[in-house]
Amino acid sequence: MNENGQKSESEVESAWIRLRARWELASVLNFLQVRAVCKPLKAFGIHTVSPHSGASVDHQGHG
Secondary structure, three states, X not given: OOOOOOOOHHHHHHHHHHHXXXXXXXXXXXXXXXXXXXXXXXXXXXXXXXXXXXXOHHHHEEO
């Protein structure tokens, strides 16, 4: 922090880098979770899934 009690530019940049790294990790984990749920659907001939809240399951899957 500087003499005014504000964070320095490098501290702010470091915080943004940490935040972005966490966001990227969360994105990868989300992808893996979705893949784990959707991959078994191929056995039923469902190759495309477009999840939308409020839409019927029939509308969301496409063989």
